[in-house]
Amino acid sequence: WDAVQVRRRDGNTDYENLTNLIIEEAAPVAATKLVSEQLLPQGRSFGLSMGLVMQFPGQVRNRSERAYDEVLNNIKTKLIGNISIEHDLAESLAHEDLSPTDLRNRINTLPSGEWIAQLPSPSFGETGPAPFSVKPLPIAAGHPESDEPLSVEQADHFETVALPRLSERTQAQYGLAEVSKSTSVRDEADWGSPR
Structure with missing residues (x-):
């Protein structure tokens, strides 16, 4: 969080370099003050996109109503599977053409592997x-399953040629440069503080 705030403070508003934070089993984390009072309401303005994955959003309510x-x-993009959906979540998904009750009924009858998606407006x-x-x-051709x-x-070529190339290219284009231990300690001490 400090790093994305510093990026904005330093004038780097190149949001092609959006930071995506995906948290699995996120209910306890979503209920923290950091997430509910800073990251969710303010994160987009700092180029932070959050994905919270949880079984039941009601788990967040059990910890914090505000969260x-x-x-x-x-959270404007929602993917909902066959769960027992609470009224407030159904209200947040309701649309002009679909009442909360109809939506809850639809979700409760989803077959395994199917979801309801809600996307924000592009405008x-x-x-x-x-x-x-x-x-x-x-499952795509080439996958073991x-x-x-x-x-x-093909598997041998993937392991010995394609995968090493992919790893090198990914590290070169998107990885962090390795730094010496003394530089690393100094940089960590400066996180979130003005330079």
Whole structure:
């Protein structure tokens, strides 16, 4: 959080370099003051995108009513599977063409592997699209669990040629430069403080 605040303070508003923070089993973390009072309401202005993955958003409400309200109001892209959906969540997903009751009924009858997606409007001030259902694509060819896994030769090429190239390119383009221990200690001491 300090790093994205410093980035903005230093004038770096290149939001092509958006920071994506995805938290699995996020209910306890979402209920913290840092998340509910800073990251969710202010994160976008600092180029921070958050993905909170949890079984039941009501788990946040059990810890903090304010945090629950922030989750419902500040998370604009929602993927909901077949869960027992509480009224407030249904209200946040409701649309002109779909009442909260109809939406809850639809979610409660979703087959395994299908979700309801709610996306924000691409234009500020306009209503977003109605929630719609999505289901996964088939497993891609080449994946070990697909109907067409890699041949022995293809798997060997992937492991010995393609994967090392991919790793090197990813590190070169997106990785952090290695620093000496003394530089690292100094930099960590400066996190979040003006230079």
